[in-house]
Amino acid sequence: MEGPVADAEAEAARISTDSDLMGRPGQPWDRRAPFWVGMAGAAGVAVTVGLVEALVTVSSVLVLIGLALFIAVGLEPAVSWLARHRFPRWAAVTTVVVAGFALVGGFLALAIPVLVDQAGQLVAQLPGYLQSAEDHNSLLGQLNDRFHLQQNLDQVLSGGSLPNVAGGVLGAGAAVFSALGSTLIVVVLTIYLLADLPRVRAGLYRLAPDSRRPRVILIGDEIIAKVGAYVLGNLAISIISGAVTVIWLLTFGVPYALLLGLFVAILDLVPVVGSTIGGIVASLVALTVSPLTALLTAGFYVLYRLVEDYLLVPRIIGRVMKVPALLTVIAVLLGAGLLGIIGALVAIPLAAALLLVLREVITPRLDRA
Numbered sequence: 001m002e003g004p005v006a007d008a009e010a011e012a013a014r015i016s017t018d019s020d021l022m023g024r025p026g027q028p029w030d031r032r033a034p035f036w037v038g039m040a041g042a043a044g045v046a047v048t049v050g051l052v053e054a055l056v057t058v059s060s061v062l063v064l065i066g067l068a069l070f071i072a073v074g075l076e077p078a079v080s081w082l083a084r085h086r087f088p089r090w091a092a093v094t095t096v097v098v099a100g101f102a103l104v105g106g107f108l109a110l111a112i113p114v115l116v117d118q119a120g121q122l123v124a125q126l127p128g129y130l131q132s133a134e135d136h137n138s139l140l141g142q143l144n145d146r147f148h149l150q151q152n153l154d155q156v157l158s159g160g161s162l163p164n165v166a167g168g169v170l171g172a173g174a175a176v177f178s179a180l181g182s183t184l185i186v187v188v189l190t191i192y193l194l195a196d197l198p199r200v201r202a203g204l205y206r207l208a209p210d211s212r213r214p215r216v217i218l219i220g221d222e223i224i225a226k227v228g229a230y231v232l233g234n235l236a237i238s239i240i241s242g243a244v245t246v247i248w249l250l251t252f253g254v255p256y257a258l259l260l261g262l263f264v265a266i267l268d269l270v271p272v273v274g275s276t277i278g279g280i281v282a283s284l285v286a287l288t289v290s291p292l293t294a295l296l297t298a299g300f301y302v303l304y305r306l307v308e309d310y311l312l313v314p315r316i317i318g319r320v321m322k323v324p325a326l327l328t329v330i331a332v333l334l335g336a337g338l339l340g341i342i343g344a345l346v347a348i349p350l351a352a353a354l355l356l357v358l359r360e361v362i363t364p365r366l367d368r369a
Helices: 004-015 034-057 059-084 089-134 139-147 149-157 159-195 197-205 213-251 257-267 274-286 291-321 325-368
Strands: none
Touching (some): 034 059, 059 089, 059 197, 059 213, 059 325, 197 213, 213 257, 213 274, 213 291, 257 274, 274 291, 291 325
């Protein structure tokens, strides 16, 4: 047999010896060859694209995990306080979780009957509102003439739009179930993270090099303290805003006071813009009483906004966060643009963490450069 294969077989028999049965290895491939450089670059791009697609696919789950971690860090000061008073970790976590469920359950037990009653009153008074909208001399009628409210409502409820309304109702129901499922996931993850937070904290700190780990621990614990102070402080300010809203609206006889108070309290969790939007809605509802009541309600919310910004926030969370007002507004806008309400909620503590890293890590390096 002759040919390339026969020549290769002869060469294989020649290089096979007792010490090297398979022959000596040849020259290694040149990893700097254009082919291998191109292959490595293409593989890197493919891996990067795959990771990005994977992150986009599980982005909603990552948001829920991040929110649960955020809440767990916020509740950690209460658990640590109980642990310092000779509570075992499991008992401290159980106490905080049970207390949280008790507060939420008690609030719902008190609020739901009143909310249902006020919602029924709203439904019962809708015909009167519609009749008032047809009266061109009333305030609601003038608004109807200007903005064509009744005409738009008739178009929505017309026969051709009923499928859209039904689809909207089904979509709203699906959204409610999705929100309930997400809430349940966040609650369960928060409990698990709160129970294992020391272990999670230690695991994250192990990722830092040993020579830099002590400083990473100091900076990380400071960030955790800021997040905890912000969560508890923001919750306290939200409760205050809801309480003063209910008191004000009850004093002036504005309907649906508890419903509006709950609405304002939830919105006030969103910094900067939350209480403002709630005040606008409450003022619009106060129009059903009188224009003077609406004007007084709007003035009350302007005054409360000043009190919250310059008295409550600085005293409750401002000393810990130390975030400039301009950066607060920018952070909230960026957070809301990226992740909606959740982004707006976590924007300020994230901005405070970035400021801390900038002050302690980046700025000193730039000064030494």
